[in-house]
Amino acid sequence: MNILLLEPYMAGSHAAWANQYAACSRHGVQVLGLPGRHWKWRMHGGAVTLAGQWLDKETPVDLLLATDMLDLACFQGLTRHRCGAVPSVLYFHENQLTYPWSPRDTDPGRQRDAHYAFLNFTSALAADSVLFNSRYHHDAFLEALPRFLKRFPDCRQLADVRRIRDKSHVLPLGLDLRRLDAYRQEKTLSKSGPLILWNHRWEYDKNPEEFFSALFVLADEGWPFEVAVLGESFAETPDIFQQAQQRLGERIVHFGYARSFDEYARWLWRADILPVTSIHDFFGISVVEAMYCQAWPLLPRRLAYPEHLPVKWHDRHLYDSSQELLDGLRALLADPSVMDGQNPRAWVEHYDWHWQASCYDSFFQSMMA
Secondary structure, eight states: OEEEEEEEEESHHHHHHHHHHHHHOSSEEEEEEEESOOHHHHHHHHHHHHHHHHHTOOOOOSEEEEETTSOHHHHHHHTHHHHTTSOEEEEESOOTTTSOOOTTOOTGGGTOSHHHHHHHHHHHHHOSEEEESSHHHHHHHHHHHHHHHTTSSSOOOTHHHHHHHHTEEEOOOOBOGGGGGGGOOOOOOBTTBOEEEEOSOSSGGGOHHHHHHHHHHHHHTTOOOEEEEOSOOOSSOOTHHHHHHHHHGGGEEEESOOSSHHHHHHHHHHOOEEEOOOSOOSSOHHHHHHHHTTOEEEEESSTTGGGGSOGGGHHHHEESSHHHHHHHHHHHHHOGGGGTTOOHHHHHGGGBHHHHHHHHHHHHHHTTO
């Protein structure tokens, strides 16, 4: 079976997902992509560019697999004489309907933001199957879609929401978790206390204010702990990071983007506690990676996080308020031994491509029946 994987934004997790599935699949997967920059232009023009590139090739295709960054209807229209009858799948890494817009972006204020969500809508309509990387993502998109369509003056196509729902499924993100095993080390508690980990982007949607506010309280109360602050930062970083660097001082044992995957992986294996405060995450790759490396998760009872651990552990690892997060951290700092013998790795190891590739392959094969 020959799969054409279309990714207009080949960067970060998008590129990793595309290339890793191509490497692990039993099918023949050809990745056709564009550099991961100018995301708005990629959503507008990526389909035109990729259609032209593919029409120049002679390779056969049995299935189109596109991501949410592609205007699938446009691509199919431009290539209809070659792939008009080819089944198509749209995979949602994220969506522009429920993705929180940056406060720095001027498009919402100018009412120019709806177009990108509408492209997701028409792509989902055009696809034969629609896949989401988590149950939360699936539900959030389909619940928000009717409200979005009602914003338009007429011909709102509300009946199409059911059409999309009926062909929608959840297929978790595949990850190369096993490469973390090469850096595995036994966890030993530092004399300075447990190591608390931040391993997310330094942006507003990861809610760093709540994370560091909790640590400020713990530091003022005199609890022993260290902090490793990883993750990618950008030109405009929330001020709280600099405040944290000043207020937490020597408690911070690492501050900044890891220079290599090796360095990143070693910090994950050293980490003891993973408090997460994000207000947006369709899946949560960094959370899953840290859990795979046996960091004890304290997760908000929202978004996709409850899907990453068995229900019987929800009360122990999920919190509903900032106070519950703080109380959970206090309990772990007071008695770190409660973390001994727990195995968060077992809860997330099924996301590795060793397991997920066959799930993807089987689903795509079923579309050919």
